[in-house]
Amino acid sequence: MYHLKIIFSVLLYVIFFVHSSTAIHCYNCNSALDPNCVSKNLSDKLKVSCEEFHGKKGFTACRTVIQEIHFEILGGLEPHTRVIRQCSMVKSNYGKPCKRTVGRGWRRYDCDCFTEECNTLNSLDEIPKY
Secondary structure, X not given: OHHHHHHHHHHHHHHHHHHHHXXXXXXXXXXXXXXXXXXXXXXXXXXXXXXXXXXXXXXXXXXXXXXXXXXXXXXXXXXXXEEEEEEEOOOOOOOOOEEEEEEOOEEEEEEEXXXXXXXXXXXXXXXXXX
């Protein structure tokens, strides 16, 4: 019986360790809602466990989105840059750290990274060149 308890304890430890080591932690914020989202020293309050925050598994990366709007929109939104930090489910960035999307009067960079709390880019100047 004693050996069974030890085996059960070890099994629980392994299950917990494997689960906790696969859950990635990222910063989660939007500079349109929280000006602290563009700070050089991001607050611990912005860190989330992606699985716990979203209530599902499969998150493999952290993402920083940098959006530039170059013209006034609908008479109310001035030209601006927005930073969004979030969890991501991408498996690979194919050797390119950022994906660029361009439209008429705007551009967007989605930058994925695969280590803990790595989504710390604040501006287009910090985007790795490729």
